[in-house]
Amino acid sequence: xxxxxxxxxxxxxxxxxxxxxxxxxxxxxxxxxxxxxxxxxxxxxxxxxxxxxxxxxxxxxxxxxxxxxxxxxxxxxxxxxxxxxxxxxxxxxxxxxxxxxxxxxxxxxxxxxxxxxxxxxxxxxxxxxxxxxxxxxxxxxxxxxxxxxxxxxxxxxxxxxxxxxxxxxxxxxxxxxxxxxxxxxxxxxxxxxxxxxxxxxxxxxxxxxxxxxxxxxxxxxxxxxxxxxxxxxxxxxxxxxxxxxxxxxxxxxxxxxxxxxxxxxxxxxx
Amino acid sequence: xxxxxxxxxxxxxxxxxxxxxxxxxxxxxxxxxxxxxxxxxxxxxxxxxxxxxxxxxxxxxxxxxxxxxxxxxxxxxxxxxxxxxxxxxxxxxxxxxxxxxxxxxxxxxxxxxxxxxxxxxxxxxxxxxxxxxxxxxxxxxxxxxxxxxxxxxxxxxxxxxxxxxxxxxxxxxxxxxxxxxxxxxxxxxxxxxxxxxxxxxxxxxxxxxxxxxxxxxxxxxxxxxxxxxxxxxxxxxxxxxxxxxxxxxxxxxxxxxxxxxxxxxxxxxxxxxxxxxxxxxxxxxxxxxxxxxxxxxxxxx
Numbered sequence: 001x002x003x004x005x006x007x008x009x010x011x012x013x014x015x016x017x018x019x020x021x022x023x024x025x026x027x028x029x030x031x032x033x034x035x036x037x038x039x040x041x042x043x044x045x046x047x048x049x050x051x052x053x054x055x056x057x058x059x060x061x062x063x064x065x066x067x068x069x070x071x072x073x074x075x076x077x078x079x080x081x082x083x084x085x086x087x088x089x090x091x092x093x094x095x096x097x098x099x100x101x102x103x104x105x106x107x108x109x110x111x112x113x114x115x116x117x118x119x120x121x122x123x124x125x126x127x128x129x130x131x132x133x134x135x136x137x138x139x140x141x142x143x144x145x146x147x148x149x150x151x152x153x154x155x156x157x158x159x160x161x162x163x164x165x166x167x168x169x170x171x172x173x174x175x176x177x178x179x180x181x182x183x184x185x186x187x188x189x190x191x192x193x194x195x196x197x198x199x200x201x202x203x204x205x206x207x208x209x210x211x212x213x214x215x216x217x218x219x220x221x222x223x224x225x226x227x228x229x230x231x232x233x234x235x236x237x238x239x240x241x242x243x244x245x246x247x248x249x250x251x252x253x254x255x256x257x258x259x260x261x262x263x264x265x266x267x268x269x270x
Numbered sequence: 271x272x273x274x275x276x277x278x279x280x281x282x283x284x285x286x287x288x289x290x291x292x293x294x295x296x297x298x299x300x301x302x303x304x305x306x307x308x309x310x311x312x313x314x315x316x317x318x319x320x321x322x323x324x325x326x327x328x329x330x331x332x333x334x335x336x337x338x339x340x341x342x343x344x345x346x347x348x349x350x351x352x353x354x355x356x357x358x359x360x361x362x363x364x365x366x367x368x369x370x371x372x373x374x375x376x377x378x379x380x381x382x383x384x385x386x387x388x389x390x391x392x393x394x395x396x397x398x399x400x401x402x403x404x405x406x407x408x409x410x411x412x413x414x415x416x417x418x419x420x421x422x423x424x425x426x427x428x429x430x431x432x433x434x435x436x437x438x439x440x441x442x443x444x445x446x447x448x449x450x451x452x453x454x455x456x457x458x459x460x461x462x463x464x465x466x467x468x469x470x471x472x473x474x475x476x477x478x479x480x481x482x483x484x485x486x487x488x489x490x491x492x493x494x495x496x497x498x499x500x501x502x503x504x505x506x507x508x509x510x511x512x513x514x515x516x517x518x519x520x521x522x523x524x525x526x527x528x529x530x531x532x533x534x535x536x537x538x539x540x541x542x543x544x545x546x547x548x549x550x551x552x553x554x555x556x557x558x559x560x561x562x563x564x565x566x567x568x569x570x571x
Contacts, residue, residue: 143405143408162405164406183404200402202404219419221419221420222419223413223419223420223422224298224339224341224375224419224420224422225404225411225413225420225422227338227339227340227341228338228339228404228406228411228422229404229406230340231338231339231340232406232407242340244300261402
């Protein structure tokens with residue numbers, strides 16, 4: 001049985017709840033869970049000041065309600081499952097190393113920032129800096145998978161080192177900014193400056209996107225490694241094309257102003 | 271006491287086998303034809319670990335649903351005496367026969383094995399630092415640029431304990447009968463997963479004994495006791511019953527004892543047909559290997 005947390009009313013200002021993780025709740029009684037500290041502004045409060053708590057000692061958590069002002073949910077989690085029936089706030093799943101988070105609504109900025117493992121699935125839209133590095137930090141996400149079915153904001157995958165980000169809708173500017181590795185799949189296109197200053201890594205665009213002049217066309221082909229990704233992504237309920245009978249990928253290398261060894265693969269169907 | 275199967279006598283003896291190390295390689299390509307071409311090249315000159323340093327054979331054809339990249343593939347098993355030697359053979363053979371073969375990719379077929387050896391991690395150097403890698407589900411894959419696109423290979427391959435040298439001998443009334451029975455046996459044995467028949471067509475005609483009677487430096491020489499042309503010579507103690515004029519051997523290596531047992535049972539069952547006088551097995555009195563496959567204890571039909 002999962003521990004169920006029902007938000008009483010959305011907090012008036014952002015609530016910082018970084019102990020809302022399976023790691024913190026798995027071994028705790030209901031009374032201990034109710035007493036977990038959360039920060040409303042500078043005031044330290046109890047979890048049950050904001051949530052009705054049901055269940056105990058489980059590494060599965062279900063959060064119900066509009067938690068778009070609840071920050072740091074799933075921060076650093078290593079195991080278990082979280083289901084958010086509604087929206088999630090900033091920094092959801094940041095630094096997580098394992099486990100899975102599913103959000104049925106939208107999430108705000110810094111989704112999975114600097115995550116090191118695990119899976120996050122968002123059925124709605126995400127804000128900016130998905131899987132990105134925090135300001136001043138060298139590396140963004142270093143492993144794990146983030147799937148956003150809707151759109152996403154600025155700087156998706158900024159400085160990411162490894163891992164996979166899939167965005168179903170359109171992303172805003174600077175997707176893959178200063179990317180160092182990993183893979184970003186853009187199923188719904190992107191706005192400007194995709195891949196700017198990327199050093200390594202792969203951006204897969206399933207529709208035509210505007211490219212910086214510092215990316216050079218290499219060839220049109222069907223890279224075998226994408227077959228592996230297609231198989232993996234299919235387990236997440238998503239598809240990417242790879243069959244040579246249906247089309248090919250135009251490969252652009254860059255960003256040559258860095259100079260970079262990254263690549264942008266743009267699907268071109270027949 | 272001898273056992274009779276389909277009119278063929280099964281000798282009360284055992285096949286003697288020994289410890290080996292094994293790897294399974296999955297080769298995929300744009301079509302089954304090219305996957306098989308690479309696999310056949312890779313398993314060429316790999317009949318005996320004594321002379322070839324490795325024993326290898328095609329294990330199975332794999333459908334797109336069974337391969338990591340969703341393309342048609344071939345599973346290949348390779349057996350060596352030790353991990354170090356087997357690693358070298360993997361690097362050599364994949365580098366020369368799979369990397370060079372059009373459209374192919376190469377994956378580890380023993381992903382659960384905790385013992386890992388670098389293969390793609392060595393072959394990546396062919397990329398001259400133009401190579402790149404991808405990490406997916408904790409596995410690193412190397413993308414090596416080649417003239418038809420990219421060669422994709424897994425960084426590490428699994429190695430596991432295995433058994434080599436399972437065998438049985440088909441004693442036929444003539445060469446045609448022995449060959450027909452051996453071919454039927456090979457067809458049956460190749461349907462068993464986890465085994466490899468490393469000799470040409472799965473069949474050996476030059477069965478050997480340990481050492482030599484006259485050439486002291488040889489580590490193996492002809493099995494004179496089973497050579498029909500030597501029957502009657504005073505310096506040969508023939509093991510051939512009357513009526514036997516041709517003998518063929520089938521050697522089987524396997525990942526596990528149970529898979530070798532299944533393969534031996536399937537092969538012996540298929541080989542027991544008209545024209546065959548006896549099925550027996552090669553052993554060295556139990557001194558060579560610790561794995562003994564007693565023919566009478568196999569699940570023969």
